[in-house]
Amino acid sequence: ADASSVQIFGIIDAGVLTQSKSAAGGRLTRLETSGLRQSVWGLKGTEDLGGGLKAFFNLESHFDTDTGGLHGTGDNGTPAVGTVLFRRQANVGLSGDWGTLILGRQYGPALLAHIGTEPRAFKEQFSNLYAWAYNQLEPIAGAGSVNSNNDVGIFFKNSIHYRNTFGPVTAGVLYSLGEQAGSTSNNSILAVGLSYSGPVTLSFSHEFMKDQITGEKVVKHTGVGAAVPFGDFTFKANFLRGENNNADGTTSSKVNGLGVGVDWKWHPMNNATVAYYDNKDKENKSNHTKNLVLSNDYFISKRTTIYAQAAFVDADAGATGAAALKTSIVADGSFKPDAKTTFINVGINHNF
Amino acid sequence: ADASSVQIFGIIDAGVLTQSKSAAGGRLTRLETSGLRQSVWGLKGTEDLGGGLKAFFNLESHFDTDTGGLHGTGDNGTPAVGTVLFRRQANVGLSGDWGTLILGRQYGPALLAHIGTEPRAFKEQFSNLYAWAYNQLEPIAGAGSVNSNNDVGIFFKNSIHYRNTFGPVTAGVLYSLGEQAGSTSNNSILAVGLSYSGPVTLSFSHEFMKDQITGEKVVKHTGVGAAVPFGDFTFKANFLRGENNNADGTTSSKVNGLGVGVDWKWHPMNNATVAYYDNKDKENKSNHTKNLVLSNDYFISKRTTIYAQAAFVDADAGATGAAALKTSIVADGSFKPDAKTTFINVGINHNF
Amino acid sequence: ADASSVQIFGIIDAGVLTQSKSAAGGRLTRLETSGLRQSVWGLKGTEDLGGGLKAFFNLESHFDTDTGGLHGTGDNGTPAVGTVLFRRQANVGLSGDWGTLILGRQYGPALLAHIGTEPRAFKEQFSNLYAWAYNQLEPIAGAGSVNSNNDVGIFFKNSIHYRNTFGPVTAGVLYSLGEQAGSTSNNSILAVGLSYSGPVTLSFSHEFMKDQITGEKVVKHTGVGAAVPFGDFTFKANFLRGENNNADGTTSSKVNGLGVGVDWKWHPMNNATVAYYDNKDKENKSNHTKNLVLSNDYFISKRTTIYAQAAFVDADAGATGAAALKTSIVADGSFKPDAKTTFINVGINHNF
Incomplete structure (x- = not known):
């Protein structure tokens, strides 16, 4: 392939994460991959x-980045899939005036719709990315239930995805084929996402x-969000x-996750964020966390960021x-129950 | 490495496949990877x-492409191999006036010889690629037999391959070292392929x-073929x-696979093919399929093809x-026995 | 990423290895990957x-290269890691006047310090790379012991590495975070390497x-070395x-590994080496090997080498x-105990 037909891209993210208490006991300090964004590598290309x-x-x-291993997936069910080399994307598509059509393993439209309104833009650490993922994870989702096309409600196998932009509105709808003999319904997934990008962003x-x-x-998941800019500030919910x-x-869990926050672009190379999350399972009311997160991203360059973030759970x-x-x-829910845990994470995120 | 020493290449292929009956029961509709050609990515380079x-x-x-997973291999035996990242090729070689020598995991010369004469050019769906592969698959090949260098008679481990072209004749011979203590014969493979490319192609x-x-x-496999061009048509057997x-x-199976077909290049951007396959195991005469395949490939560009193909099994x-x-x-032999099954597959194949 | 931000690199190495005796019995001949250097592929980049x-x-x-499989690792312990795609390096760092800081999975400074003094530069076959690796391999290291950050004393997970060069001296220190709740000591690793590069090299x-x-x-490992150039010769110990x-x-083993050798650059495109290794476990004195190695590397180009090497064990x-x-x-310790075994390995090593 000549240089114009393929691009290599990636993110390498690593840092140190320390937490005052852990599910297993005392203080735990780790070299942590992907504090800000997931470490990835990939290939992509476009042909006119x-x-x-x-x-x-x-x-x-x-x-x-800490181990060199492929990150584990939320894939499950029958048929089993071999080593998932391309967890996040393995797809091909066509685009034109009529929109974009994507076939294969891919990001779903639902999460994509909320990136502009989630208080911390679904950062890998200390955002509702985890409430999102783990409320759409089999078999945690419900006893004995399986949907083999679902990888944590973010990545979808065997899927057809149509996207289009109508003025300020971007819409996406994804359907994962159930692939069950004699039924087109069993094992299928339907996901939709809508976002409006005016001065105000809605999702x-x-x-x-x-x-x-x-x-x-076995999984029903709904999200709504809004972001309102005000000078150097952006308020999000x-x-x-x-x-x-x-x-x-029968019902297994009903989790409400509320996040509110504000970004403060206090310097051309810095963005500070304060966010608060209140997440509760209405079917199991003692499964409830309240979380305050403070962070600053220092953009050394367009491609490299030094980040510092603290969470109080x-x-x-x-x-x-x-x-x-x-x-x-x-990321792994490893705080101490019935207690308050403080997390501090400092790291570097490099894009290529 | 500078740009001249390494090339990135690949194929992404995905489509929708529906079949009227399935081994497990009724209609089965899937997002299917690799209807036309296998989805691959790779690196290659040449040094003068x-x-x-x-x-x-x-x-x-x-x-x-449908799952993002590494495609399963037909590797087996001792010693076990780790995750096979490079199933199709992992090799190094030298070439000169004297021919080409290739060391490592690689395509064998036998399949390569027939690409020009197999009625559907060994396309991933609806060709005798599968009769080829599954008659050279351990342990299906025979009870308890193992050859750890063989991956479906197409890819060979631990092999040395010599190729050369003499005028219209291309010849290749591959030897896989058995790697057994005290024996150079056990676990070895010998494969040869010959093709003649005049106006008529022979293999x-x-x-x-x-x-x-x-x-x-435990495996003996022989193939012969011919292709004859006639205007916009090419007849193949x-x-x-x-x-x-x-x-x-003792003998386990003796399968005869006969394929005949014709390509019709009816338009600069289109090629239609009709092919018929009659495959029968002479040791188990009720294991017999007759197959008619109709297809059209629409070449949107040199790199991208939209394909439609139907098979009647x-x-x-x-x-x-x-x-x-x-x-x-x-691809997976998932038709209904003692019945007629119709397959329709429409998809896109993109090369980079 | 544009061309300036990412480089693709790799080594493909394959050859034929025959040995007169094997642990399992008689002569054993194999297509051998990585006779000279490990077969690798990778991506790297620098941003100013x-x-x-x-x-x-x-x-x-x-x-x-012989199988296409990912090479097995010496990773072990809890938590288990998924398929290790990037066994050798998955890291990000910063460098400046103050030195270099690297975070992630990476080469340790100890092995790096000795590359200039090990008689065969830690070549994959027939050097003390194996005594190095297997005296730092769990669980061989000691009964029941585990350090989940260690991959054969060469690659380290969850590690922070600082390097700097002070005139002729290069120093590196690496610390692998133990990541154990309530203890920063358990499961940790400390590794240091020092080298001096004057006319004489010390490590x-x-x-x-x-x-x-x-x-x-559970592992304590120390190395010292020297290399002295003399015209076309370099003497190493x-x-x-x-x-x-x-x-x-309690002690499990105490292995002393002594290697001496001489490189002879007898031609601009050729380097011959003679080396002798005496490796002995003082806790199990009958575990003792004496090894003579003769080799020649013929550099066809800067990127491609044909090598021939013989070892007498x-x-x-x-x-x-x-x-x-x-x-x-x-590489796999597959010689015959209480006997003399001759190995001959001829191959090609190609870099891109």
């Missing part, structure tokens, strides 16, 4: 086919995922509602074990 | 050493693979004979389970 | 941040690794001392099974 038509592809692999999303065997909607059901249709007694993940803003 | 001598390398990885191949423990020839034996030397009762693979023209 | 400050990253993956290293549970120093302890602090009776690895100069 004439008449406004373009073909394109995306391959994007997710790894951990809406809805997703549901059906069980592979029973066809019950985002609300998520994740309902998880068992394969027989106040967890109720039910925010423990696998359940803790559903109300967590921390 | 002067005096006509060149060094080169090839790294080629095989993945699935011949032979392969045999020896069991790791007993040294019996290809015959494969795959004999699989158990480790003790008429399978006898013995074409079921693992045995079905040996007479299949479908 | 102004004022002498630079950001950089390295991703380096290790595979086998020193020390490493210790603590058990994940007990905090005992390197001494390694690897002490392995069990998790309870005289092993005592205790150099058998896993123990044999600790005194081995052969």
